[in-house]
Amino acid sequence: MFTINQQLSLQALKPLMHAGHQIELAPEAILRIQKGKKYLEDKLAGSDELFYGINTGFGSLCNIGISKSELNTLQHNLIRSHACGMGEEVPAEIVRLMLVLKVQSLAFGHSGVALETVQRLVDFYNADVLPVVYQQGSLGASGDLAPLAHLSLPLIGEGEVLYAGKKRATSELFDTLGWKSLQLQAKEGLALLNGTQFMSAYGVHALLQSSDLLDKADFIAAASLDAFDGRLEPFHPAIQAVRPHPGQMKVADNVSAHLAGSALQALPKTAVQDPYSFRCIPQVHGATRDVWDFVASVFSREINAVSDNPNIFPELDLIISGGNFHGQPLAMGLDQLAIAMSEIGAISERRIFQLISGVRDLPPFLTANSGLNSGFMIPQYTAASIASQNKQLAVPASIDSITSSNGQEDHVSMGANAATKLHRLLDNVQRILAIEWMNACQALDFRTTKSSAAIEAAKANYRQVVPHLDGDRYLHDDLRKSEAFIAAWKL
Numbered sequence: 001m002f003t004i005n006q007q008l009s010l011q012a013l014k015p016l017m018h019a020g021h022q023i024e025l026a027p028e029a030i031l032r033i034q035k036g037k038k039y040l041e042d043k044l045a046g047s048d049e050l051f052y053g054i055n056t057g058f059g060s061l062c063n064i065g066i067s068k069s070e071l072n073t074l075q076h077n078l079i080r081s082h083a084c085g086m087g088e089e090v091p092a093e094i095v096r097l098m099l100v101l102k103v104q105s106l107a108f109g110h111s112g113v114a115l116e117t118v119q120r121l122v123d124f125y126n127a128d129v130l131p132v133v134y135q136q137g138s139l140g141a142s143g144d145l146a147p148l149a150h151l152s153l154p155l156i157g158e159g160e161v162l163y164a165g166k167k168r169a170t171s172e173l174f175d176t177l178g179w180k181s182l183q184l185q186a187k188e189g190l191a192l193l194n195g196t197q198f199m200s201a202y203g204v205h206a207l208l209q210s211s212d213l214l215d216k217a218d219f220i221a222a223a224s225l226d227a228f229d230g231r232l233e234p235f236h237p238a239i240q241a242v243r244p245h246p247g248q249m250k251v252a253d254n255v256s257a258h259l260a261g262s263a264l265q266a267l268p269k270t271a272v273q274d275p276y277s278f279r280c281i282p283q284v285h286g287a288t289r290d291v292w293d294f295v296a297s298v299f300s301r302e303i304n305a306v307s308d309n310p311n312i313f314p315e316l317d318l319i320i321s322g323g324n325f326h327g328q329p330l331a332m333g334l335d336q337l338a339i340a341m342s343e344i345g346a347i348s349e350r351r352i353f354q355l356i357s358g359v360r361d362l363p364p365f366l367t368a369n370s371g372l373n374s375g376f377m378i379p380q381y382t383a384a385s386i387a388s389q390n391k392q393l394a395v396p397a398s399i400d401s402i403t404s405s406n407g408q409e410d411h412v413s414m415g416a417n418a419a420t421k422l423h424r425l426l427d428n429v430q431r432i433l434a435i436e437w438m439n440a441c442q443a444l445d446f447r448t449t450k451s452s453a454a455i456e457a458a459k460a461n462y463r464q465v466v467p468h469l470d471g472d473r474y475l476h477d478d479l480r481k482s483e484a485f486i487a488a489w490k491l
Helices: 027-045 068-082 092-106 115-127 145-156 170-177 188-193 197-227 237-241 246-258 281-302 328-355 377-393 415-445 453-463 475-488
Strands: 002-004 023-025 086-089 134-136 160-163 166-169 311-313 318-320
Touching: 002 092, 023 027, 023 092, 023 115, 027 115, 027 311, 068 145, 068 188, 092 115, 092 145, 092 197, 115 145, 134 145, 134 415, 145 188, 145 197, 160 170, 166 170, 197 246, 197 281, 197 328, 197 415, 197 453, 237 246, 246 281, 281 328, 328 377, 328 415, 377 415, 377 475, 415 453, 415 475
Parallel strands: 002 023
Antiparallel strands: 086 134, 160 166, 311 318
């Protein structure tokens, strides 16, 4: 059981992406939620003052007051009207993160929501009732309005949910489970829709996925270096010490450790220097690791923050309308991670190119009978195509903005677009690394001397899935199996 009353970490969220886990509100969190709700109720009962989104319209309609008798209808209308998502459905792993992160944000007690509402979100997570959310629709500014509206629709018995692997109407499932729809009160719809939980969930998922890919990229690069008969001197600690970027030092240590005991490295080298895609692995992979550290710090703050609007401060007797829902910090972080991870794919593709080039006593295209056989010629084309697509996906979304809500929301972050394209980009990086690993294993097969024990063991496991290429065959299957191997691989 994971208790919501603490600072969330990326690692703590990792298992919560998957079904089978349970969360609960700590007693302290329950008290905070109840305190914030009571303060709001007392404030509205004793005053006719207008508070944005609580007793006014939304966006450019913020100056239109709403009567007390219609406050509940206002919140329901908000969720219905804003559920305008389109495109592909958000993966289940990310929807689970959205639920956890929305509960975490509301549990700070600055949102004025009822305990019953937060508890129902907890119930959704624990029963693995996943609202159907769509990838398109958020500008990443007034919170992730459209995605969070779809996340919230089931609270009022509307929309669709995924349950036991099947998409169902919420009302139908509620009848099955014996649940009742909630009647949202003042501020609750706005608290649910204002927030960065769509961007944040994608960001958390991306950080966890990219961390895994970076470790695998170092290992695969080490295998390629040995297969290419490359030199290990550029990974010497003395080189890193005079340019002590943390990521660079980490990568050099990783590659050196992966190649410890390699008989190939003990052989005399004929080449004085290696191409940059081998010699500069610490500098390129390392720069991406340094970006990862920065982006992780941004998201570590965000997942422990209150990002709806307005915010309620009972101890200060204040209700303040601000801009904590604006996704600019996340958008810029997501864009930086996209650029950094795109480079992992780009340098990997260059190593693939070098391995098939017919140099360093390796046959052209890594086939024993080139000409009759094309060997690994076209997988490099595939890697190049994917690497080029990643360059397009890495174009920053955060430099764009479109005015909305009749000019009231005149600068937006486009962080949601940054998030979804990063998700695609990371899957692409995994595919490129899978192709590099396929090439590295094939090249190592042509060496009569062994690599390190770690690399040889990994290659032996891989050969149980994808055999050595003796002559041309249908390589799409090999590529798919290689991708699955990399995805499941536990270093």
